[in-house]
Amino acid sequence: MKKKKRLEFQRLIEEYRGEGTLPECPHFGECGGCLFQDVPYENQLLLKREYCNGILAGLGGVDRIVASEPYRYRNRMDMVTAFGRVGLRRAGRYRDVVDVTTCPLMQARSDELFKALRGPVLETEGYDYLAHRGYLRYIVLRQAMFTGQLMVSFVVAARENRLEGVVDAAAGGVDSVSLLFNDGLADTSFGEPFATIKEGWIEERFESIRFRITPNSFFQSNSAVALAMYRRIRDSVEGRVLDLYSGVGSISLFVAERALRVTGVEMVREAVECALANRDLNGIANAEFICADARAYLRERQDDFDTVIFDPPRSGMHPKMLRYLNDSGPRAMIYMSCNPSAFAAELRSLDRYSLQWIEAYDMFPQTPHLETLALLMRR
Ligand SMILES: C[S@@+](CC[C@H](N)C(=O)[O-])C[C@H]1O[C@@H](n2cnc3c(N)ncnc32)[C@H](O)[C@@H]1O
Structure with a gap:
């Protein structure tokens, strides 16, 4: 986040935290994924409305921010595997990774899958994205909210499957398992699918419309x-x-x-x-x-x-x-x-x-x- 934006959010957090609330995540504060878990959800909506209307000045603004489920809403989480850890970047520190044990933003099935994969993943060679050395770069977990289907993709820096133990831990309860090859310098969680261990897609459904996602x-x-x-x-x-x-x-x-x-x-x-x-x-x-x-x-x-x-x-x-x-x-x-x-x-x-x-x-x-x-x- 740019410095000006970060300062503006810090000001709004102080204004809207009120009595505060208990964060659901044990990593809140150190992990860079969330900023507001200690702000009550209804206040987060007011905070975002003030922020949004500042940006929209002269365009009319919005009366409210349409709410979501505050936790367990995410369809996708990209967990980085580096420096003997698996998780998300430390707040404000791209060069450091917090070893995440659970993430309450993820939907329940994908969080359970992540917990099952953590052990085998930590026994696998990760990827040092600063020195550009190693093998496993990312685990990408995706859960379709309305069908519940679950996909896991492993982004690796060699066109080889060295993930037997991890894949075994995943395969049972998962609808799609793929290996993606990416040996580029850019730190991205995408790659060329070179091994489809199971299916290679999941399906989401909006009303009667079905969407296949790869x-x-x-x-x-x-x-x-x-x-x-x-x-x-x-x-x-x-x-x-x-x-x-x-x-x-x-x-x-x-x-x-x-x-x-x-x-x-x-x-x-x-x-x-x-x-x-x-x-x-x-x-x-x-x-x-x-x-x-x-x-x-x-x-x-x-x-x-x-x-x-x-x-x-x-x-x-x-x-x-x-x-x-x-x-x-x-x-x-x-x-x-x-x-x-x-x-x-x-x-x-x-x-x-x-x-x-x-x-x-x-x-x-x-x-x-x-x-x-x-x-x-x-x-
Ligand atoms: C925010 S997503 C929107 C996807 C879709 N509208 C939806 O609701 O799921 C933006 C999409 O734009 C595509 N994209 C990015 N740059 C593009 C470009 N210059 N021309 C066409 N598509 C582009 C990306 O691949 C991505 O699928």
Whole structure:
């Protein structure tokens, strides 16, 4: 977190902690994953509203932050394996790892799996991400909230399976087990799937729509909150729909019943393949998915759509992308974002559109992150 943002959060924590509350996690304070476990949840929502409205100054702000379950909400947790420990980075110290025994943000089944894996993992060679030496880099645990299905992926720096003991500990109660190869310098928990020990995917379900998720595909971190947001998006969709940054097609497929047709654009091929498989799995005939850079796609195809939905990565959108969107002239634009600062700046630049509403959702309780959603209509 940038220093200015951290100081602002420190100020808000002091203001909203009140009597305080007991953190559920034994690692709270040392682990960098959470910031607010000692602030009562209802106060976290007030704190985030004040923070959010500071950023949205001049745009109208939000009346409330839509709440989540405060614990056991996360679909995904990436546990780093380094320096003889397995867990998350120490608060403010990227070079250090806290040896985590349990994480109450994870859903229950994935936390239980993590506990079962810890012992065998600690007996396996980890990966020193400072010296770039070693074998096991990350364990990625994913649990689909509405189906309960469980996936574990092991990110390793050699194209070999040296994980027999760990895999044995995982395989029984898990729906999908994969090994991903990644020997790059970038510290990421993605990689090329080179061994599928079990299935290679899990399924999530939003209402009647099923989503197949593979190890490298993005899926929203909190299914209950994502579903609430997707319902709002679906209510505002009309005609020909473009879904930029479409991932495994979750928004596209969820809104397809209200659309004439939907085109999803996503740059990760594995996610596009998932989206196509998901379309067929659900028998949805009016959706297509294109593997392309969103900006390159929009440059060529600006005026074919009535509704454009965009849900970019945290870094936000390129200024040219915003210009294309502003000039392209769809009737409605729906902007979903996990970065309120980029969201606010980008909304201000869409001057041919008028803002109908903004909403904010607590996708990530106990942490400073939040998700925003806006509807814009052509002036
Ligand atoms: C925040 S996720 C949104 C996924 C999806 N809308 C959902 O709700 O699950 C952002 C997605 O944008 C994709 N992405 C990132 N940069 C992109 C680009 N320049 N063009 C197209 N897709 C991109 C990522 O691979 C990721 O799947």
